[in-house]
Amino acid sequence: MRVRGDMWDRRVLGGLWRWRRTRVLELTPFCILCNTEDSLQVHHVDGNRWNNTWANLAPLCKPCHIKAQRLPYLGCPDCGNLLHYFEGLWLCESALPVQYA
Numbered sequence: 001m002r003v004r005g006d007m008w009d010r011r012v013l014g015g016l017w018r019w020r021r022t023r024v025l026e027l028t029p030f031c032i033l034c035n036t037e038d039s040l041q042v043h044h045v046d047g048n049r050w051n052n053t054w055a056n057l058a059p060l061c062k063p064c065h066i067k068a069q070r071l072p073y074l075g076c077p078d079c080g081n082l083l084h085y086f087e088g089l090w091l092c093e094s095a096l097p098v099q100y101a
Protein backbone atom coordinates (compact mmCIF):
# COMPACT_ATOMS: atom_id res chain seq x y z
CA MET A 1 0.00 0.00 0.00
CA ARG A 2 1.29 3.44 -0.90
CA VAL A 3 -1.63 5.40 0.50
CA ARG A 4 0.36 8.42 1.65
CA GLY A 5 2.32 8.64 -1.56
CA ASP A 6 -0.80 8.31 -3.65
CA MET A 7 -2.60 10.99 -1.68
CA TRP A 8 0.32 13.35 -2.11
CA ASP A 9 0.51 12.55 -5.83
CA ARG A 10 -3.17 13.28 -6.20
CA ARG A 11 -2.89 16.65 -4.47
CA VAL A 12 -0.02 17.64 -6.73
CA LEU A 13 -1.81 16.34 -9.81
CA GLY A 14 -5.03 18.06 -8.71
CA GLY A 15 -3.18 21.40 -8.50
CA LEU A 16 -1.61 20.80 -11.91
CA TRP A 17 -5.04 20.03 -13.34
CA ARG A 18 -6.57 23.26 -12.04
CA TRP A 19 -3.71 25.35 -13.42
CA ARG A 20 -3.66 23.57 -16.80
CA ARG A 21 -7.45 23.74 -17.10
CA THR A 22 -7.26 27.54 -16.72
CA ARG A 23 -4.39 27.77 -19.23
CA VAL A 24 -6.15 25.59 -21.81
CA LEU A 25 -9.21 27.86 -21.73
CA GLU A 26 -7.03 31.01 -21.89
CA LEU A 27 -5.13 29.73 -24.91
CA THR A 28 -8.15 28.26 -26.72
CA PRO A 29 -11.31 30.03 -25.52
CA PHE A 30 -13.66 28.12 -27.81
CA CYS A 31 -14.86 24.58 -28.46
CA ILE A 32 -12.49 22.84 -30.90
CA LEU A 33 -15.35 20.81 -32.37
CA CYS A 34 -18.06 23.43 -32.95
CA ASN A 35 -16.27 26.76 -32.26
CA THR A 36 -18.80 28.03 -29.73
CA GLU A 37 -17.55 30.09 -26.80
CA ASP A 38 -20.45 29.04 -24.55
CA SER A 39 -20.25 26.77 -21.49
CA LEU A 40 -16.67 25.63 -22.09
CA GLN A 41 -15.19 22.67 -20.25
CA VAL A 42 -11.86 20.87 -20.51
CA HIS A 43 -12.07 17.29 -21.71
CA HIS A 44 -9.60 14.48 -20.92
CA VAL A 45 -9.26 12.93 -24.36
CA ASP A 46 -8.21 9.46 -23.18
CA GLY A 47 -10.75 9.44 -20.33
CA ASN A 48 -7.99 9.39 -17.66
CA ARG A 49 -8.50 12.44 -15.42
CA TRP A 50 -4.98 12.05 -13.99
CA ASN A 51 -3.39 12.41 -17.43
CA ASN A 52 -2.99 16.18 -17.66
CA THR A 53 -0.56 16.41 -20.56
CA TRP A 54 -1.46 19.21 -22.99
CA ALA A 55 -2.33 16.71 -25.71
CA ASN A 56 -4.87 15.09 -23.38
CA LEU A 57 -6.69 18.34 -22.48
CA ALA A 58 -9.14 19.59 -25.08
CA PRO A 59 -11.44 22.61 -24.74
CA LEU A 60 -15.00 21.56 -25.55
CA CYS A 61 -18.44 23.04 -24.96
CA LYS A 62 -20.76 21.08 -22.71
CA PRO A 63 -22.75 19.28 -25.48
CA CYS A 64 -19.55 18.30 -27.37
CA HIS A 65 -17.97 17.18 -24.09
CA ILE A 66 -20.86 14.82 -23.39
CA LYS A 67 -20.53 13.30 -26.88
CA ALA A 68 -16.72 13.12 -26.68
CA GLN A 69 -16.79 11.17 -23.41
CA ARG A 70 -18.04 8.11 -25.27
CA LEU A 71 -14.81 7.86 -27.29
CA PRO A 72 -11.12 7.73 -26.22
CA TYR A 73 -10.10 10.10 -29.04
CA LEU A 74 -11.40 13.21 -30.82
CA GLY A 75 -12.66 13.05 -34.39
CA CYS A 76 -12.61 15.97 -36.82
CA PRO A 77 -16.16 17.40 -37.10
CA ASP A 78 -15.66 17.90 -40.86
CA CYS A 79 -14.15 14.62 -42.04
CA GLY A 80 -14.02 12.23 -39.07
CA ASN A 81 -10.21 11.82 -39.10
CA LEU A 82 -8.44 12.04 -35.75
CA LEU A 83 -7.72 15.43 -34.23
CA HIS A 84 -4.15 15.85 -32.97
CA TYR A 85 -2.69 18.38 -30.57
CA PHE A 86 0.10 20.20 -32.39
CA GLU A 87 1.97 23.20 -30.94
CA GLY A 88 -1.02 24.64 -29.13
CA LEU A 89 -3.56 23.85 -31.84
CA TRP A 90 -5.90 20.97 -32.49
CA LEU A 91 -5.47 19.89 -36.08
CA CYS A 92 -7.26 17.37 -38.22
CA GLU A 93 -4.99 14.48 -39.22
CA SER A 94 -5.42 15.49 -42.85
CA ALA A 95 -4.15 19.03 -42.05
CA LEU A 96 -1.03 18.04 -40.05
CA PRO A 97 2.36 19.06 -41.40
CA VAL A 98 3.59 16.13 -43.51
CA GLN A 99 6.43 15.10 -41.18
CA TYR A 100 4.01 14.55 -38.29
CA ALA A 101 1.25 12.76 -40.13
Ligand SMILES: [Zn+2]
Pocket (backbone or CB within 6 Å): 031, 032, 033, 034, 035, 036, 060, 061, 062, 063, 064, 065
Ligand atom coordinates in the same frame (compact mmCIF):
# COMPACT_ATOMS: atom_id res chain seq x y z
ZN1 LIG B 1 -18.82 22.23 -29.08
Ligand SMILES: [Zn+2]
Pocket (backbone or CB within 6 Å): 076, 077, 078, 079, 080, 081, 092, 093, 094
Ligand atom coordinates in the same frame (compact mmCIF):
# COMPACT_ATOMS: atom_id res chain seq x y z
ZN1 LIG C 1 -10.83 16.92 -41.05
